[in-house]
Amino acid sequence: MSTSNQDILGFPVYSPVQQIRDPRLDRAAVELWIKREDLIHPVLSGNKWRKLKYNLIEARKRGQNRLLTFGGAYSNHLYATAAAGRIFGFETVAVVRGEETLPLNPRLQYMRDQGMVLRYMDRSTYRNKSTGTVLAQLSEEYPDSYVIPEGGSNELAIPGVLEAIEKLFGFDYYACACGSGGTTAGLLAGCHSATVLAVAVLKGAGFLAYDVHRLLESHSQQMQIDRLDLQLDYHFGGYAKRPKELLDFVADFKRRFDIAIEPIYTGKLFYALFDLIEKGYFPRGTKMLALHTGGL
Ligand SMILES: *Cc1c(COP(=O)(O)O)cnc(C)c1O
Numbered sequence: 001m002s003t004s005n006q007d008i009l010g011f012p013v014y015s016p017v018q019q020i021r022d023p024r025l026d027r028a029a030v031e032l033w034i035k036r037e038d039l040i041h042p043v044l045s046g047n048k049w050r051k052l053k054y055n056l057i058e059a060r061k062r063g064q065n066r067l068l069t070f071g072g073a074y075s076n077h078l079y080a081t082a083a084a085g086r087i088f089g090f091e092t093v094a095v096v097r098g099e100e101t102l103p104l105n106p107r108l109q110y111m112r113d114q115g116m117v118l119r120y121m122d123r124s125t126y127r128n129k130s131t132g133t134v135l136a137q138l139s140e141e142y143p144d145s146y147v148i149p150e151g152g153s154n155e156l157a158i159p160g161v162l163e164a165i166e167k168l169f170g171f172d173y174y175a176c177a178c179g180s181g182g183t184t185a186g187l188l189a190g191c192h193s194a195t196v197l198a199v200a201v202l203k204g205a206g207f208l209a210y211d212v213h214r215l216l217e218s219h220s221q222q223m224q225i226d227r228l229d230l231q232l233d234y235h236f237g238g239y240a241k242r243p244k245e246l247l248d249f250v251a252d253f254k255r256r257f258d259i260a261i262e263p264i265y266t267g268k269l270f271y272a273l274f275d276l277i278e279k280g281y282f283p284r285g286t287k288m289l290a291l292h293t294g295g296l
Pocket of ligand 1: 046
């Protein structure tokens, strides 16, 4: 069974791109196009799928049938990994930050329903999750696992994200929300001479410039970092904070454009873009492509 939205491995690949119209854009003479990665697949939507794809291919190549990865109790990455495991026949283990709380939230319940093993880890151990000791412990518990870092942002995330903007040339800016930096690195690797505008969703996330740099180096793309425009002032107080101004913006966006966004990632991205546009940050005539990374 194959449809035009699948590649040779049966993976979803295609999502549409659409231009949005708004008086604020007209006044600033900025064109804003949105790549609808949220529409790519009902459960494997957005950038989490893009980042997983080449990791799944690598896991298969190594003959590793179990994916082990990390995240918080509301993680989009864990959710996508659970779904991908179910669809493509991998066992999945989620190392979940913190203690178990029952009943499970709907997201964790979904993950368990996909057959994912939920392995809780106290917060102080979790902070050291990428050290040898913790990884050794995990590989004793779950031998021969293919390990994917928190957020799914590793070297093999980059070629997947690249595919999101394949053939979409001619933009001055490519924009995305930035959590762990894999999506930003992928855009930088794929956008030729354009600028990548990344809106940090975490507070105090200056370290992201370094993380993105390191990811690009692992992909032999160290020269691209100059074209990163990392916006650090649109976190709205931190990762899961939802001040009224942001929630109002998200609701207004849905009303105007009939595109659903959420306050954690894409709400901050589009808020930042419109704020910068209204402040005259972009030269007149700028053409911008923003990634709707899903997360709904
Ligand atoms: C995880 C996520 C991001 C951030 O992507 P990174 O590659 O971690 O920077 C952006 N948008 C949504 C909807 C996400 O789930």
